[in-house]
Amino acid sequence: MASISSSDVEALAVALVAAPSINPGGTEEAAVSVLADACRAAGFDVTLSEVEPGRPNLVATINGDATGPGLMILGHSDVVPPGPGWSADPFVPRRDGDLIIGRGTSDMKGGIASAVAAMSAIKRAIDDGATVSGPIRLVVTVDEEEHGIGIAHLLKNPPPGTYRGCIVAEPTRLDVVRGCRGASYFQIVVTGRAAHSGRPSDGASAIEAAAKIIGVIGDDQREMAANPDPLLGYGTWNVGTIQGGQGISVVAPDCTLGVDRRLMPGENVDDIGRALAARIREAGIESDGIAVTVTPTMYLPGFATPEDEPIVVETARAVVESGATTSVGGWSAACDGGWTSTALGIPTVVMGPGDINGQAHQPDESVSLSELVTAAQAYVRVALSLL
Numbered sequence: 001m002a003s004i005s006s007s008d009v010e011a012l013a014v015a016l017v018a019a020p021s022i023n024p025g026g027t028e029e030a031a032v033s034v035l036a037d038a039c040r041a042a043g044f045d046v047t048l049s050e051v052e053p054g055r056p057n058l059v060a061t062i063n064g065d066a067t068g069p070g071l072m073i074l075g076h077s078d079v080v081p082p083g084p085g086w087s088a089d090p091f092v093p094r095r096d097g098d099l100i101i102g103r104g105t106s107d108m109k110g111g112i113a114s115a116v117a118a119m120s121a122i123k124r125a126i127d128d129g130a131t132v133s134g135p136i137r138l139v140v141t142v143d144e145e146e147h148g149i150g151i152a153h154l155l156k157n158p159p160p161g162t163y164r165g166c167i168v169a170e171p172t173r174l175d176v177v178r179g180c181r182g183a184s185y186f187q188i189v190v191t192g193r194a195a196h197s198g199r200p201s202d203g204a205s206a207i208e209a210a211a212k213i214i215g216v217i218g219d220d221q222r223e224m225a226a227n228p229d230p231l232l233g234y235g236t237w238n239v240g241t242i243q244g245g246q247g248i249s250v251v252a253p254d255c256t257l258g259v260d261r262r263l264m265p266g267e268n269v270d271d272i273g274r275a276l277a278a279r280i281r282e283a284g285i286e287s288d289g290i291a292v293t294v295t296p297t298m299y300l301p302g303f304a305t306p307e308d309e310p311i312v313v314e315t316a317r318a319v320v321e322s323g324a325t326t327s328v329g330g331w332s333a334a335c336d337g338g339w340t341s342t343a344l345g346i347p348t349v350v351m352g353p354g355d356i357n358g359q360a361h362q363p364d365e366s367v368s369l370s371e372l373v374t375a376a377q378a379y380v381r382v383a384l385s386l387l
Contacts, residue, residue: 004117004376010100010369012038013113014093017102023078027054028142031077035112035140036060042120043127044138051153055142059159060116061135062123068133071383072159072166072346073119074336075112076144079104085363099366106354110367111169111375112140114353118379125384132387135161144336147298151336155343164386165311166346167379168337171354171367174375176316176328178309178349179231182263182302183334186273186294187256188213193289194246194253203251204289207244210255212285213292214239217259220279229264231304231330236262262334269299300334303341303348310386311347318381319351322374331356351378 015038021031032048039046039060048056058077063070082090082103093102100110115138126132137159141150190210195203217237224234237259244255261272277294286292305312312328319326333356341348353371354360 004121004373004380006369006373008120009113009117009372009376012116013100013105013110013367013372016109016113017093017104018091020091021078021104022081023143023145025081028077029054029056031109032056032058032140035077035116038116039138042116043123044119049153049157051142051149055150057142057150057154058138058140060119060138062119063126063132064135066132066134068387069162069164070134071136071386072163072340073115073136073138073379074166074168074340075108075115075138075140076150076336077140077142078145079107079109080145080361083363087364090365096366098368098370100369101364101366103365105367106171106365107356107360108170108352108354110354110372111171111352114372114375115169115379117376118383121376121380122383132384134164134387136383136387141336148300148336151339155339158344163346165309166337166340166348167311167315167382168335168340168348168350169352169375170333170335170350171352171356171360172331172350173355174319174324174351174353174371174378175326176312176319176349176351177331178307178312178328179265179304179330180302180334180338180350181232181235181332182265182267182338183298183300184261184263184269184272184296185298186259186261186276187297188259189293189295190244190255191291192251192253192255195251197249197251200251204287205252206255206290207252209285209290209292210242210244210257212283213257213280216279216283216285217276220276232264232302233330233332235264235267263302265302265304267302269296300336301338301342302334303338305341305347305349309347311349314385315349315351315378315382318378318385321381322377324374351375
């Protein structure tokens with residue numbers, strides 16, 4: 001098998017982390033520029049597509065002349081804001097033994113560096129005479145951490161050809177994730193009628209109505225929890241934000257809830273919104289002086305790939321043959337793999353270096369260099385076994 005250079009993997013991971021791509025609050029342009037230069041230097045064909053000013057998607061391809069079905073490796077270039085609690089500058093990468101520390105090392109610039117190293121190794125093998133039946137494409141989108149404008153742009157302008165599979169290089173500790181819940185956001189706006197607090201019966205409190213809506217959401221949550229799916233559990237609600245009221249001495253004329261609903265495969269955001277609005281009406285919350293609107297503001301579908309699908313089987317085998325342990329199962333997080341699976345029809349798994357729960361989105365985020373190398377080796381093995 002073509003060799004992987006740990007120094008090359010580290011150098012690209014470090015360079016990507018050192019090019020901040022905070023979302024929200026910045027752009028991905030600097031990080032994508034670093035990535036594009038690295039891909040061109042390795043001999044890949046690189047296409048950039050500007051989604052918004054300073055926010056380009058990247059598609060890098062090797063073996064593009066091959067006519068058979070290909071392999072897609074999917075990532076995103078944005079990172080969440082660093083937040084407090086860091087022991088040093090989050091965008092000055094540093095080493096601690098085997099760990100590389102910095103914002104985005106685990107989620108998911110490390111995984112992108114592993115993918116580039118893998119594709120570089122495969123390209124060298126092709127240049128030396130190896131035969132690979134289809135193209136291998138690295139697709140890196142913007143805005144995965146917020147509203148998904150990058151993947152939406154990709155769906156309108158999909159890469160050409162067909163694919164044996166897609167590997168999303170999100171941090172899974174090298175476990176093979178064959179199913180993910182989806183995600184959706186809702187804005188629930190409650191309007192009431194203001195009145196003097198000395199005579200609250202003259203008004204209609206939007207905050208009191210919002211509290212009842214939270215109760216309705218809780219009831220729905222308990223019903224879903226009673227019937228879990230063996231792979232992915234059940235859908236979950238979270239009321240993340242609440243804003244409302246005019247003043248302490250005024251019956252609240254308005255209240256807005258920001259709500260997260262995690263989706264099971266096959267669930268649709270519009271159906272969920274309509275069902276919630278119906279439950280609110282059935283509960284009698286929309287009464288004299290109270291009106292409620294439920295509006296979806298973000299949607300990412302869930303997916304479940306059959307366990308015997310070649311991309312699942314070969315990815316699990318590749319991780320083991322690369323010297324790591326792995327498991328095949330589901331994931332509580334959501335990712336853009338929901339779109340490659342449902343909208344593009346590509347059998348999809350998630351497998352990458354780092355830990356979504358133990359390392360990502362945290363102070364002193366880190367990833368193991370040895371795990372980056374193992375991931376790259378596994379990506380090579382998957383590509384060669386499928387193609």
